[in-house]
Amino acid sequence: MKKIIAAMALTIFAAGAAMAADTMTFPAKMGNVTFNHKMHQDMLKDCKICHEKGPGKIEGFGKDFAHKTCKGCHAEKKAGPTKCGECHKK
Numbered sequence: 068m069k070k071i072i073a074a075m076a077l078t079i080f081a082a083g084a085a086m087a088a089d090t091m092t093f094p095a096k097m098g099n100v101t102f103n104h105k106m107h108q109d110m111l112k113d114c115k116i117c118h119e120k121g122p123g124k125i126e127g128f129g130k131d132f133a134h135k136t137c138k139g140c141h142a143e144k145k146a147g148p149t150k151c152g153e154c155h156k157k
């Protein structure tokens with residue numbers, strides 16, 4: 068029994084370490100923005116929508132990217148937050 072639990076714990080640890088965090092928090096004076104990366108990955112499938120140059124840090128990520136790419140898609144799809152306070156929470 069102990070062995071099974073140890074093996075399970077190891078599997079969960081290994082899977083977690085190989086992927087980006089499920090949710091990310093971007094600090095902003097307006098209020099921090101919590102982004103569910105995993106949900107967007109699963110929902111959108113195509114990484115290139117946000118990662119033009121491949122997975123990893125996004126060069127120049129910040130206000131302009133967020134307000135164009137993030138908010139732009141929400142507005143276009145009429146789904147997801149478009150109001151300031153819906154993304155920028157305390």
Ligand code: HEC
Nearest residue numbers: 087088107108111112113114116117122123124125126128
């Ligand atoms: C809706 C936009 C979006 C989609 C779609 C998306 N990502 Fe991301 N991803 C981000 C953002 C935003 C960051 C953080 C960028 C930064 O800090 O520069 C990020 C960061 C990452 C990182 C770096 C994580 C870290 O901890 O530094 C990896 C790796 C990654 N994404 C992989 C993927 C893969 C693989 C896919 C497709 C299955 C994907 N992403 C789809 C927005 C997205």
Ligand code: HEC
Nearest residue numbers: 100101102103111116133136137140141144146147148154
């Ligand atoms: C290509 C389309 C697309 C892009 C790009 C995109 N989103 Fe979304 N997002 C959605 C859709 C669609 C929903 C609504 C999902 C639902 O309600 O089931 C959503 C929901 C959300 C939500 C509310 C759900 C939650 O996780 O609490 C937040 C916050 C959010 N997005 C933040 C972001 C941020 C920040 C970025 C950019 C880094 C981003 N999104 C980029 C399509 C997108």
Ligand code: HEC
Nearest residue numbers: 093094095096097100129130133137138148149150151154
């Ligand atoms: C779809 C989510 C989303 C919406 C809607 C949104 N923002 Fe942002 N905003 C972000 C993200 C993500 C950043 C980047 C934060 C970072 O780089 O740490 C950002 C950055 C900013 C910044 C610069 C960083 C700071 O310190 O505050 C300002 C100012 C800002 N937003 C104001 C607004 C205002 C005003 C509105 C409404 C008109 C708005 N935002 C709507 C997601 C959003």
